[in-house]
Amino acid sequence: MNQFSRNLLLWLVLGLLFMLLFQIFSKPEETEPERVYSEFSTALERGEISEVTIQGKEITGRYKDGDSFRTYDPGDTDLVSRLRAQDVKIEAQPEEGEPWYVILLV
Incomplete structure (x- = not known):
């Protein structure tokens, strides 16, 4: 060589x-504890959620008691209307793409 x-x-x-x-x-750092979607859905129905951020299929948010959470949307088409019905603050962000250096490696 x-x-x-x-x-x-x-x-x-x-x-x-x-x-x-x-x-x-x-x-x-992943600070939000991960919750299964059914727990998130139940908390939403009970009015326990104050805000959510939806980024692709990932949902992060905060309960009214101040605790945070993270879960993933399995394709619930009524999610936004259910959030609005409970007067939850909704923030939507674009899905993150692959980092530039991963594209270079391919």
């Missing part, structure tokens, strides 16, 4: 290592 090939291989390995470390340390 000549000098150029070894240098190129070294830079590729270092680049991949840097991207891996960046991905590991750039993930935000």
Whole structure:
């Protein structure tokens, strides 16, 4: 293996290592406890939820007592109308895409 090939291989390995470390340390802490959807639905019917953020299928929110939660929408087509009926503050965000470096690796 000549000098150029070894240098190129070294830079590729270092680049991949840097991207891996960046991905590991750039993930935000998951502070909301995960709840099954049926628990979320029951709390909604009881009027216990004050606000939600919907991002793709992920739903994060806060109960009226201040505790936070996270769950996933299984495809409930009536969810928004049920949230409005309970006067829950709704925030919608676009779904997160793949990080740019994952696209480069493909």
